[in-house]
Amino acid sequence: MDCVVLPGRQLQRPLLNICRSCSRRLRPQLARSYANVGSQQEPDIYDVVCVGGGPAGLSLLTALRANPTTAGLRVALVEAQDLRKIRSWELPPDRYSNRVSSLTPSSARFLDRSIGAWNSHIRRDRVQPYHAMEVWDGVTDARIEFDSPPPTAGAQGESVIAYMTENLNLTSGLLRRLDELGGSEVFDGARVEGITFGEETEELDLREWPVVHLSGGKKLAARLLVGADGANSPVRTFAGIESRGWDYERHGVVATLELEEFGWGGDDYKIAYQRFLPTGPVAMLPLPGNYSTLVWTTTPSNAALLKGLPTKDFVALVNAAFRLTPVDLEFMHTQTSGQEEELLWRLQHTQFNSRAIPQTVTGVQDGTIASFPLRMRHADAYAGERVALVGDAAHSIHPLAGQGLNQGQGDVEALVKTIAYAVAHGQDIGARTALEPYGAERYAANHVLLGVCDKLHKLYSVGSGPLVPLRSLGLNAVNAMAPVKNFFMGQAAGNGIKLF
Numbered sequence: 001m002d003c004v005v006l007p008g009r010q011l012q013r014p015l016l017n018i019c020r021s022c023s024r025r026l027r028p029q030l031a032r033s034y035a036n037v038g039s040q041q042e043p044d045i046y047d048v049v050c051v052g053g054g055p056a057g058l059s060l061l062t063a064l065r066a067n068p069t070t071a072g073l074r075v076a077l078v079e080a081q082d083l084r085k086i087r088s089w090e091l092p093p094d095r096y097s098n099r100v101s102s103l104t105p106s107s108a109r110f111l112d113r114s115i116g117a118w119n120s121h122i123r124r125d126r127v128q129p130y131h132a133m134e135v136w137d138g139v140t141d142a143r144i145e146f147d148s149p150p151p152t153a154g155a156q157g158e159s160v161i162a163y164m165t166e167n168l169n170l171t172s173g174l175l176r177r178l179d180e181l182g183g184s185e186v187f188d189g190a191r192v193e194g195i196t197f198g199e200e201t202e203e204l205d206l207r208e209w210p211v212v213h214l215s216g217g218k219k220l221a222a223r224l225l226v227g228a229d230g231a232n233s234p235v236r237t238f239a240g241i242e243s244r245g246w247d248y249e250r251h252g253v254v255a256t257l258e259l260e261e262f263g264w265g266g267d268d269y270k271i272a273y274q275r276f277l278p279t280g281p282v283a284m285l286p287l288p289g290n291y292s293t294l295v296w297t298t299t300p301s302n303a304a305l306l307k308g309l310p311t312k313d314f315v316a317l318v319n320a321a322f323r324l325t326p327v328d329l330e331f332m333h334t335q336t337s338g339q340e341e342e343l344l345w346r347l348q349h350t351q352f353n354s355r356a357i358p359q360t361v362t363g364v365q366d367g368t369i370a371s372f373p374l375r376m377r378h379a380d381a382y383a384g385e386r387v388a389l390v391g392d393a394a395h396s397i398h399p400l401a402g403q404g405l406n407q408g409q410g411d412v413e414a415l416v417k418t419i420a421y422a423v424a425h426g427q428d429i430g431a432r433t434a435l436e437p438y439g440a441e442r443y444a445a446n447h448v449l450l451g452v453c454d455k456l457h458k459l460y461s462v463g464s465g466p467l468v469p470l471r472s473l474g475l476n477a478v479n480a481m482a483p484v485k486n487f488f489m490g491q492a493a494g495n496g497i498k499l500f
């Protein structure tokens with residue numbers, strides 16, 4: 001049966017039309033009459049174009065496709081990387097990627113209930129929940145311990161604090177889910193070469209529409225352009241949205257560690273450890289089996305030393321970071337080699353609480369030591385006319401609380417809700433007014449978290465002086481007050497905030 005075109009009633013501009021008899025969305029007749037639509041001269045027209053196929057961009061596309069209200073939108077993803085490699089990503093069971101994130105129960109719930117990827121597309125045998133956290137001050141040894149919140153907090157009613165998930169496990173699962181849902185156009189291996197406003201022609205006025213120019217000459221016009229394109233977001237630059245903040249002069253050193261033996265609870269009860277050193281926090285977060293992932297925030301020169309050390313000395317420095325005093329550690333960072341022997345000698349003269357530190361590290365998986373410069377940035381706004389930002393394009397946070405990716409999931413959840421509301425109420429999804437609820441829901445919450453992590457970084461970067469006993473007093477006091485701790489944990493589970 002031929003489709004009868006009903007001018008678009010959901011959208012202010014009749015660019016996407018709806019068939020009166022089958023409700024199918026049709027490309028506009030005007031556009032179809034263009035000889036050049038889809039060619040290199042004229043842009044192809046979409047409701048949503050998302051630049052960036054990282055965790056945030058892929059979550060956005062899958063969530064839009066999985067939501068019955070937004071599933072009819074014409075959507076496209078642009079990603080510079082070749083996504084075939086991510087789709088087919090696979091590692092042997094005893095090898096783990098070095099980019100691992102702790103996903104909060106609320107992120108897991110979103111991936112499960114709204115996206116439908118958590119249980120069926122993400123490799124759960126490679127995801128390690130953890131159930132307790134030990135966090136302590138490397139200078140004073142003041143300590144706070146967190147146990148998992150009541151079972152209802154987990155995605156499956158599990159009693160967990162967070163789930164350690166390789167970023168590639170997440171993105172490859174999301175890609176497979178996107179393929180399964182179908183209906184989105186993916187331009188991968190395609191860099192954004194420029195973003196301009198469209199032009200007015202006899203039939204169409206795209207002067208207020210962003211047009212994304214891809215390498216290869218393709219052009220995509222977007223009713224709503226979403227920047228999920230990371231910290232250096234070209235979409236943010238196009239929108240003229242300032243991003244403010246500072247560099248921490250710190251690098252995050254990551255590695256996949258092999259441990260001496262299983263912890264006492266095996267895979268069923270795992271603990272995350274974080275020790276605040278004056279150079280920055282060092283964290284060991286559990287993976288399945290006797291593996292852990294390291295995130296060690298330190299100075300660029302220490303990071304360079306760590307990356308250049310022979311494996312045995314790197315391992316010795318990691319073990320030292322959880323056991324020796326900051327002064328001993330500082331000395332070991334001045335050595336160009338011999339850390340293994342130094343650690344053995346110094347351990348004989350150091351007292352530490354051996355029950356409250358992680359298992360001994362025995363090795364590092366080849367090729368997993370890497371480092372990333374750390375910075376704090378926050379965009380002035382998350383949305384403008386026909387533009388929205390999600391994930392690191394909107395904010396970059398210190399990794400000490402493992403929140404960056406979780407914030408991105410929260411952004412995506414809120415943006416999809418905003419778009420769905422606009423579609424359901426016949427609004428133009430790209431209009432600034434329609435996008436306002438998104439910024440209102442996310443901006444302040446993210447700002448608070450960015451501020452908290454920034455202040456924690458600064459508070460614990462102090463190695464001596466009056467702040468040191470004060471911060472320890474605070475940590476010990478919170479640790480002693482079960483209701484306060486429970487409140488923090490409840491917030492963490494419910495709002496996607498993991499606090500330490």
Ligand SMILES: Cc1cc2nc3c(=O)[nH]c(=O)nc-3n(C[C@H](O)[C@H](O)[C@H](O)COP(=O)(O)OP(=O)(O)OC[C@H]3O[C@@H](n4cnc5c(N)ncnc54)[C@H](O)[C@@H]3O)c2cc1C
Nearest residue numbers: 052054055056080101102192230252391392402404405406
């Ligand atoms: C050491 C470290 C540890 C961390 N640990 C945690 C943790 O435990 N928990 C947590 O929640 N977060 C953590 N994070 C933060 C987390 O990794 C990031 O917040 C998250 O990866 C950001 O995802 P995103 O999709 O917003 O951006 P990205 O992952 O940066 O993805 C952006 C995508 O856009 C693409 N792109 C960029 N420019 C273009 C262009 N011009 N054309 C086409 N494509 C383009 C890129 O190729 C990329 O795929 C950590 C970060 C660091 C550095």
